[in-house]
Amino acid sequence: MRYINVAVPVPIRQVFTYVFECESSREQTPLIGKRLVVPFGHREVVGVCVEENVTPDHAALTNNDSAKTTNDAKTTEVRKVIELLDHIPCFSSELLTIAYWLSDYYQHPLGDVIATMMPASLRKPAKLDDVQEDCLILVDSDEENDVLLSPKQKSLYSLISSNNNLMTVRDIKQHYSSRIIKALIDKDIARRISVSKPRINWQSFLQQASTNQSKHVATIEQSIAIAAIEQANSFSAFLLEGITGSGKTEVYLQVLEKVLSDHKQVLILVPEIGLTPQTVERFAQRFGDIVVSMHSGLTNQQRLAVWHQARRGDKGIFIGTRSSVFLPFHNLGMVIVDEEHDESYKQQDGLRYHARDLAIYRAKSLNIPIVMGSATPSLETLFNARTGKYHYLTMTKRTGGAVLPSQHLLNLNGLSLQSGIATGLLEKVQQQLELGNQVLFFVNRRGYAPALQCHQCGHVVECDGCGAPMTMHMSTNNLQCHRCGYANRIPNKCSECGSQELISHGIGTEKLEQFLDYYFSPYKSVRIDSDSVRSKQAFAMMLEDIHANKYQLLVGTQILSKGHHFPNVTLAIILNIDSLLFSGDYRAAERIGQLVTQLSGRAGRANKKGEVWLQTHQPGHPLLQDLLNNGYTHYSRSLLEERKAANLPPFSYLSLLRTETQVAEIGIEFLQYARSMLTQFSNATVIGPLPSLIEKKQRRYRYQLLIKCHSRKYLHAMFAQVLHELEKHKGANKIRWHLDMFPTDIS
Numbered sequence: 001m002r003y004i005n006v007a008v009p010v011p012i013r014q015v016f017t018y019v020f021e022c023e024s025s026r027e028q029t030p031l032i033g034k035r036l037v038v039p040f041g042h043r044e045v046v047g048v049c050v051e052e053n054v055t056p057d058h059a060a061l062t063n064n065d066s067a068k069t070t071n072d073a074k075t076t077e078v079r080k081v082i083e084l085l086d087h088i089p090c091f092s093s094e095l096l097t098i099a100y101w102l103s104d105y106y107q108h109p110l111g112d113v114i115a116t117m118m119p120a121s122l123r124k125p126a127k128l129d130d131v132q133e134d135c136l137i138l139v140d141s142d143e144e145n146d147v148l149l150s151p152k153q154k155s156l157y158s159l160i161s162s163n164n165n166l167m168t169v170r171d172i173k174q175h176y177s178s179r180i181i182k183a184l185i186d187k188d189i190a191r192r193i194s195v196s197k198p199r200i201n202w203q204s205f206l207q208q209a210s211t212n213q214s215k216h217v218a219t220i221e222q223s224i225a226i227a228a229i230e231q232a233n234s235f236s237a238f239l240l241e242g243i244t245g246s247g248k249t250e251v252y253l254q255v256l257e258k259v260l261s262d263h264k265q266v267l268i269l270v271p272e273i274g275l276t277p278q279t280v281e282r283f284a285q286r287f288g289d290i291v292v293s294m295h296s297g298l299t300n301q302q303r304l305a306v307w308h309q310a311r312r313g314d315k316g317i318f319i320g321t322r323s324s325v326f327l328p329f330h331n332l333g334m335v336i337v338d339e340e341h342d343e344s345y346k347q348q349d350g351l352r353y354h355a356r357d358l359a360i361y362r363a364k365s366l367n368i369p370i371v372m373g374s375a376t377p378s379l380e381t382l383f384n385a386r387t388g389k390y391h392y393l394t395m396t397k398r399t400g401g402a403v404l405p406s407q408h409l410l411n412l413n414g415l416s417l418q419s420g421i422a423t424g425l426l427e428k429v430q431q432q433l434e435l436g437n438q439v440l441f442f443v444n445r446r447g448y449a450p451a452l453q454c455h456q457c458g459h460v461v462e463c464d465g466c467g468a469p470m471t472m473h474m475s476t477n478n479l480q481c482h483r484c485g486y487a488n489r490i491p492n493k494c495s496e497c498g499s500q501e502l503i504s505h506g507i508g509t510e511k512l513e514q515f516l517d518y519y520f521s522p523y524k525s526v527r528i529d530s531d532s533v534r535s536k537q538a539f540a541m542m543l544e545d546i547h548a549n550k551y552q553l554l555v556g557t558q559i560l561s562k563g564h565h566f567p568n569v570t571l572a573i574i575l576n577i578d579s580l581l582f583s584g585d586y587r588a589a590e591r592i593g594q595l596v597t598q599l600s601g602r603a604g605r606a607n608k609k610g611e612v613w614l615q616t617h618q619p620g621h622p623l624l625q626d627l628l629n630n631g632y633t634h635y636s637r638s639l640l641e642e643r644k645a646a647n648l649p650p651f652s653y654l655s656l657l658r659t660e661t662q663v664a665e666i667g668i669e670f671l672q673y674a675r676s677m678l679t680q681f682s683n684a685t686v687i688g689p690l691p692s693l694i695e696k697k698q699r700r701y702r703y704q705l706l707i708k709c710h711s712r713k714y715l716h717a718m719f720a721q722v723l724h725e726l727e728k729h730k731g732a733n734k735i736r737w738h739l740d741m742f743p744t745d746i747s
C-alpha cells in the first residue's frame with residue numbers, strides 16, 4: 001500500500017491522502033509531480049501528487065471522503081487513486097517548489113495554485129501525447145536485489161537511481177554496454193519505457209544569428225549594459241532603466257546569444273504580445289526557428305505544444321505574457337522582464353500573483369540572471385536598485401541620434417475648446433499634417449462619450465448593477481458599462497421624463513476620431529483602443545497602415561503607450577489626465593508618470609524632433625511640474641521619497657481583504673470579524689472596513705480592509721493564522737471575499 005498526498009484543484013487549504021494501487025503501480029517509480037485522477041466528493045478530479053509514503057492522518061481523510069457533501073457517515077477508509085496519467089512528472093521538483101512558494105507567498109490553496117500553473121489541456125484527465133524516447137526505469141528499489149548484481153550492473157543501478165530512477169538508453173549507452181542493460185531487464189530490476197524526448201539542436205540557428213545582418217553595432221551605453229549582464233553567471237537581478245528609443249531590445253538580443261550558446265533557454269516576459277508583434281518579429285529575424293511566442297490568442301492545443309517545447313528543450317527563446325512564467329523549462333538560463341512596470345503582470349483574480357516577482361524568485365532558485373527593463377521602472381524595482389539589491393544599469397541616449405520630444409503643459413483654464421482640444425493646438429496639428437507628419441492623440445476613455453444625460457430633467461443613464469454612468473458607443477450603437485461589461489441599446493427617450501432631448505457628455509476615442517476626420521479632412525484618422533484592436537491580425541494590419549502613412553491622425557487609449565514605434569509622429573497631444581491626479585489610489589501618481597513618459601516616447605523617434613502637449617486645468621500641480629521639468633528619473637525618485645514619508649510600499653507591505661456582497665452589511669460584518677482577529681497582532685495597522693474606490697459592481701457592494709505592516713514575514717505569519725480562523729466563519733463559504741496579499745490595484 002502506497003499512501004500519497006495529492007493537491008486537488010479545490011479552494012481548500014490542505015492536501016488529501018489517497019492510496020495508490022492501480023495497475024501501473026507495478027512501476028515503483030516516484031509519483032511526486034505526476035498527475036492522477038482521484039475521486040473527490042462525488043466527482044473525479046485531476047490532482048498532482050505532492051508527497052509520498054505518508055501515514056494517513058485523520059484530518060486528511062475526513063475531507064477526502066464524501067462526508068462533506070453528503071449525509072453519509074464518515075468513513076476512515078482511504079480512497080483509491082483511479083488512474084495515473086503521467087510517466088514523467090508534469091511538475092518537476094523545481095516547479096513544485098514554485099507551487100509551494102506561491103501558495104505560501106500569496107496565501108492561496110496549493111491545489112488551486114497547481115491548477116493555475118498547468119495549461120488547460122493538462123487539467124483534463126488525458127495522458128500526455130508527446131515525442132517519445134527509449135528509457136530505462138528501475139522497477140524495484142528493494143535493496144536485496146543488490147546481491148544478485150555484478151559490480152558493473154550495480155554501478156549502472158546506482159547511476160539510474162541517482163537520476164530519479166529513470167535514464168534514456170542513449171545516455172546509458174555512453175558508459176554501459178547493451179549486455180548490462182539487458183541483464184538488469186532480465187533480472188526484473190529495470191524496464192524499458194518510452195518517455196518524452198529532449199531534442200536540442202540550436203547550433204544552426206545560433207550560427208545564423210551571429211552572421212545575421214540585422215545585428216546592430218552596440219552603442220557605448222548598450223555595450224556597458226551588455227558586458228555587465230554577460231558577466232553574471234549566477235543569480236543577479238538587473239534593472240535596465242533605458243529611456244524610450246534607447247535600444248533595450250538590442251541589449252536583450254545580444255545578451256541572450258551567449259546564454260543560448262551554452263544550450264540554455266531564455267524566457268522573455270512581455271506585457272501583451274498582441275500589441276507588440278514587432279518585438280517578436282525582431283527576435284525571430286535574429287534567431288529564426290528557435291523563437292516561440294505564447295499569448296492569449298493561442299488555442300489550448302497550441303499552448304500545450306509550447307509547454308512541450310519548453311520541457312523538451314526544442315526551442316530556445318520563449319516570448320510570452322504573464323502565465324509563461326510557469327513553463328516547465330528544460331534548462332532555463334536567463335529571464336528577461338520587458339516593461340517590468342506594466343500592470344498586466346499582476347493577475348487580478350484567483351491566484352493573485354505577480355509574474356515579475358515570481359520570475360525573480362525562479363531566477364534566484366535556479367541561480368540564473370534576470371534582467372528587468374523599462375523606461376519607467378516601478379517604484380518597487382527602483383527601490384531595490386537603489387538599495388543595492390539589484391544591479392542598476394541605465395541608458396539615457398536614444399540610438400541613431402534621435403532626440404527626445406520637448407514636453408509642454410497647456411493651461412486649459414478659460415481656453416476655447418473644440419471636442420476637447422484647445423484651438424491653438426489644432427493649428428499646430430494642421431502644420432504638422434501639412435509637413436507630411438503624423439499626430440497622436442491620447443484620450444482616457446474608449447467609446448463615444450462617457451455619459452448620456454437628459455437635457456430636460458438631468459437624468460444620467462446608469463448601469464443598474466454598478467451605479468456608474470454608461471458609456472455611449474456609436475460603432476456598436478449601444479451603451480456599455482465599463483465596470484461590468486453590461487450593454488444596452490441607446491434609448492431614444494429619457495426613462496424618467498420621456499423627453500427625447502438626450503445629450504452626450506465628455507469625449508471618448510470615437511467622438512474624437514469623428515471630429516478629427518471632419519475637421520482635418522482629407523487627412524484620415526484611425527482609432528486604436530481595445531474595441532478596434534480585437535484581434536492580433538487586425539492590429540498588425542492597422543500598424544502596417546500607420547507605418548505606410550495611410551492614416552495621419554492616431555487616436556487611442558493606454559494601448560498607444562505600450563511599446564509601439566511611430567516614427568512619423570511629431571506631435572502628441574494628451575487630452576485629459578486631470579482625473580488621475582485626484583485618484584484615491586496611492587499608485588496613481590506613479591501611473592501618471594509612466595503613462596505620460598511612455599506616450600511621449602512614441603513621438604519623434606526617427607530623427608524628427610517631436611513635441612508633446614499635455615492639456616490640463618492644473619498647470620501648477622507639483623506632480624506635473626516635476627514630471628515635465630525634470631523627467632521620470634527625477635520624478636520617480638521624488639515619489640519614492642513621498643512614499644517613504646507616508647510609510648507606503650515599498651517602505652511597508654500592504655494587503656487587501658475584500659468582500660463583494662449584495663447586502664453591504666453582510667460584507668462589513670465579515671470584515672469586522674476579520675478586523676477583530678487582525679488587530680490582535682500589534683505590529684500591523686488595520687484600516688477599515690471601508691467602501692472600495694469602486695463601491696458597487698455587478699449588484700455587489702465592495703468593502704475592504706487594508707492591512708499595513710513593516711515586515712512581509714510578519715504579514716505572512718499573521719494571515720496563515722487568521723485565514724484559517726476566517727474560513728470557519730459562518731459566512732466564509734457563502735459570501736464572495738478574497739485576500740490580495742500584495743495588491744497593485746486597490747480600487
Ligand SMILES: [Zn+2]
Nearest residue numbers: 454457494497
Ligand atoms: Zn429626463
Ligand SMILES: [Zn+2]
Nearest residue numbers: 463466481484
Ligand atoms: Zn455595470
